Amino acid sequence: MDLWQLLLTLALAGSNDAFSGSEDSSGKPKFTKCRSPELETFSCHWTDGVHHGLKHPGSVQLFYIRRSTQEWTQEWKECPDYVSAGENSCYFNSSYTSIWIPYCIKLTSNGGTVDQKCFSVEEIVQPDPPIGLNWTLLNISLTGIHADIQVRWEPPPNADVQKGWIVLEYELQYKEVNETQWKMMDPVLSTSVPVYSLRLDKEYEVRVRSRQRNSEKYGEFSEVLYVTLPQTSLFACEEDFQLPWFLIIIFGLFGLMVMLFVFVFSKQQRIKMLILPPVPVPKIKGIDPDLLKEGKLEEVNTILAIHDNYKPEFYNDDSWVEFIELDIDDPDEKAEGSDTDRLLSNDHQKSLNILGAKDDDSGRTSCYEPDILETDFNASDVCDGTSEVAQPQRLKGEADLVCLDQKNQNNSLYPDASPATQQPSVVLAEESKPRPCLVVGTESTHQAAHTQLSNPSSLANIDFYAQVSDITPAGSVVLSPGQKNKAGISQCDVHPELVSLCQANFIMDNAYFCEADAKKCIAVVPHVEIESHVEPSFNQEDIYITAESLTTTAGRSGTAERAPDAELPVPDYTSIHIVQCPQGLILNATALPLPDKEFLSSCGYVSTDQLNKLMP
């Protein structure tokens, strides 16, 4: 209970204090403002913190002290005038006022100081409001809507501006009667100022206030001046002239559309070209785009070949003759003029050289590998090396050389194939004097047969024309598969024994066989058959014979066999005919019957075109 009583008392006391505090912030008299209106007098006001009627009034006193000539008068003097400035105020007239002198005032209540303040008079200057506001009409706008006025006033009477003792600046504010926000103008030093652009149909209020220059505090506002502008009923103008934007836009669009249509559909091509220039399309001189569309690549090639710096991608039959290079160390070989000559020459040495291909694995992909050959001869991988090509040769071992009646002395052909020539084409030898070579023919046929027998599947892939993709240095021609070897199939059946015999040797379809093997196979074949196949042997079927085989049949000069240039796709096929020994080329036995003439030079390569010409 005691605790509750204590709390209650404290609460009451607190509320009392709060109550009294809210009235006058702690219940004590306090200075509110000291102000000098003209820099000559000043007055101070305070709040009477005492409840009216509750206490004795007048117990509050103001005392002041000021410093004069560096010495504080130690006495506090009492306020000289409590009345002039109103209640709870003290007025200091000019005799008590010194400018630029520090003052301190204090408020006492019942002897106790309740408030104290120090200041200088120049710091508390707040002028009185200006008086005598009036306005005059300056002009009216041409539209009769706006007008300018000039507002004048007088400075506050107690400010001695004439002598320059105080300099005032003024701020004017105006607004429409029914508005709430005053518009302020910049302070001016003069006592008149123009106000522009007031609307004639509105009423305005104007007021002015002043402050000492360099001070921050403004004095009170003057009385409000009401500006009633003359109503002009003469002009019934619109509110505002507005451009007929809508009409302008409509007409503009219409005009643009008209112009657009005129240009677009105009017959005048010139204008059309100017407005809408045609888009350039890609075009090559001399080439009809239709050619490309129809796929006539030959014509395109021809045309393109005309252009400078054009390297015919496709096999150009005519270029075979020129482009075969022998990659042989033998200087004699190189000394020869053209590859064709080499191919067709009766230089046995060379042929031997060619045929005696080294059995070194130069790393080039074998074009003679059956798996490779069966696949498309692509540029990079295939026919890079004759090593694999050589492998079957190796398998045959020295039997190849035996065929040549020589050992593998010169395997120069093989490894030198690839870099020498970049042309996949095998230039078949021009017409030379093919000596009949029965063996050749036999070989060819049988080889064809064996080829067919051994690799029926591969044969199936061989078309009428086989594309020679490369020529090994050994003289073998690497062909790309893809054509059926029709003629050879029939032969397969005849000689199964040969198949078994030859199969091991004939690993590839368009392979080149060692003539020894060929001979083995061929020997079994009856002559008749051989002969019967002789003709087809000259057909341009795909029987590709190795260089060795070629050399056995004919002393070929170095065929420009080289590793097939895998880079160049060879769409066209060359058929190699073993025309004659020793310089004949073994050509496809399954080829179409060729005229039995010496259309091939010695073991040279005949281009497909040539073969075609030769054929009936």
Place this chain on the structure above:
Amino acid sequence: MITFDNLSGIDHLTVAGALSVASLPICPGGAVNCQVSLRDLFDRAVILSHYIHNLSSEMFNEFDKRYAQGRGFITKAINSCHTSSLSTPEDKEQAQQIHHEDLLNLVLRVLRSWNDPLYHLVAEVRGMQEAPDAILSRAIEIEEQNKRLLEGMEKIVGQVHPGIRENEVYSVWSGLPSLQMADEDSRLFAFYNLLHCLRRDSHKIDNYLKLLKCRIIYDSNC
């Protein structure tokens, strides 16, 4: 009419003051017998004094806001200024009674008395920790303008009261040690005092010159 807008920034002040001063005609090339009219001299002087008072007010307000809050300087800062020894008129009656030549001389004395304090004020404010640029820039400007005003006043005196040259009297300022005190509170109070006195004296000079201008040029009818 030359108006000073609400001068808030030092740049504004500089521009306004410079422009307003520059707009007045000047003796070309400093000719010996250049006789700028007294009216122009007074106009320029009043502009300068007004400008200086603005700067010093702002500088004082800046200092008060930054350093003096809560330190109770105001009640203590009723120290005397070093120029109090100069018997300057303290109200309008006294100012009207004093002869304008004497008043001019008084103005000169006050201006001279502030040469030294302003110089040291700039030096000490620079050396202050985190020297506030608002205060420093204004101090520098006031120092320079004070010199110009002094020259102008001497010209005016030469025109108004030619021939009589009084000894250069001025009040000596001895407040430098207090500005360099180690105790920060004391030092700041010394600064506060100095700036307070500067504001007061600049207002006094401004007032005197306006009074003199109205009296001399416009014959008490501004």
